[in-house]
Amino acid sequence: MSRMTRRLAKPSARAPLSSPTSTKSANQSIFDYVRENGRTYHRYQAGAYPFPNDQSEIERMDLLYEILKVLFKGKPHFAPLKHPRKVMDIGTGSGKWAIEMGHKYPNCEITGTDLSPIQPEWVPNNVKFVIDDANEDDWMVEPDSHDYIHTRVLLGCFQDFREIIAKAYKYLKPGGWMESQEYMSTVYCDDGTMRTDNKFAEWTKTQDQAAMSIGRPLRIANKLKRWYEQAGFVDVHEEIFKLPVNSWPKDPQFKMLGRFNETQIYDGLQAFSLQMFQKGLGWTKDEIEVYLVQVRKSLSDRTTHAYHRIYVVWGRKPTEEELAQR
Structure with a gap:
């Protein structure tokens, strides 16, 4: 195991750093998190990501990671990878997926990118984390250089996820794979047990309205396959x-x-609501907290057989020979 490497990405100056300590001395501000409503948010590119980065949110993300691991029957990826050498995880969060991939592919270089330096200090030798904004044009890597680029649960993170797909296409090797494992925010029910006034379903619609108001759409999962093909x-x-x-x-x-x-x-309900409802709908924190009381009760109603859909989409960048034949 080795200490993690974090690199602060700036438009003007980007330098590799060897440890959390050197990162902190090079740019203290990325650890000086924005504090709002009793939660903390990333400082680098502040406001770009509307959800917190504090310990409560890290624990929630880690729990979701374990849930998806069971749901996917232990598969960290669905793309048919064969001896990958360079892998990138966009929006790595707490870094658990990148670390798992580092163990699974010890001869592969795994890079996780995120706006927050919240990943663990000790990681496999082949894993590193980079503080970077995937919205930027420059991902600090060479075009046609990666075997696999991965995203997971990034709804609400970008104005247009098609731009992320296009950039991934650019930085993948011919024949390389991209994969997105995405949570669909819509609540579904197949047996008629969900009432039209279900408060949790209503909250998802309100959140969707707020997300659209701030330009961070949530309902992207069901569009990914089409966007991959268009790219x-x-x-x-x-x-x-x-x-x-x-x-x-x-x-x-x-x-x-x-x-x-x-x-x-x-x-996560408070984390999912605070910035979006305040900035998108003009609600106060007190209004949000009062509203969430009924939402939580509805969420726990077991007479309503509700579920979310998790979409997994993967696609391959054509080889040079395939492109020549077009």
């Missing part, structure tokens, strides 16, 4: 998983997944 990817695949919002299912595994999913949603 030029071939062999594009899509798998859709159902994830219950609480422990209503009879199946023991899905009951367990629903129980944990209810916990991570319950713990």
Whole structure:
């Protein structure tokens, strides 16, 4: 194991740094998090990401990581990777996926990028984390250089996720793969048990309205396959998983997944609402907290058989020979 490497990305000056200590001395401000409403938010490119980066949010993200790991039957990826040498994880968050990939592919260089330096200090030798904004034109890597680029649960992070797909296409090697594992914010119900006045479903619609108001759309998961194909990817695949919002299912595994999913949603409701509702809808913190009381009760109602859809989409950049034949 080695100390992590963080690199602060700026338009004017970008320099590799060897440890959290040297990063901090080089640019203290990235650790001076923005404080709002009792939560902390990233300082670098402040305001670009509308969700907190504090310990409560890290724990929620880690729980969601474990939920998806079970839902995907232990698969960290669905793209058919063969001896990858360079992998990038966009919006790595707490870095758990990048670290798992570092263990799975010890001869591969894994780079996780994020706006917040919240990843663990000790990581495998082949894993590094970079403080960077994926919205920037320059990802600090060479075009045609990566075997695989991964995104996971980035709804609400970008004005237009198609730009991220286009950049990934640029930086992938011919024949390389991109994959997105994305949470669809819409609440679904197949058996008519969800009432039209369901407060949790209403909250998702209100959140969607707020997200659109600030230019950070949430409903991107069901569009990914089409966007991949429009960007030029071939062999594009899509798998859709159902994830219950609480422990209503009879199946023991899905009951367990629903129980944990209810916990991570319950713990995240405030984080998902504060900045979006304040900036997008003009609500006060007190108004948001009062509103969420009924939303939490609705979330825990096991007579409503609600679920979210998790979309996994992966596609391959054509080889040079395939491009020549077009």
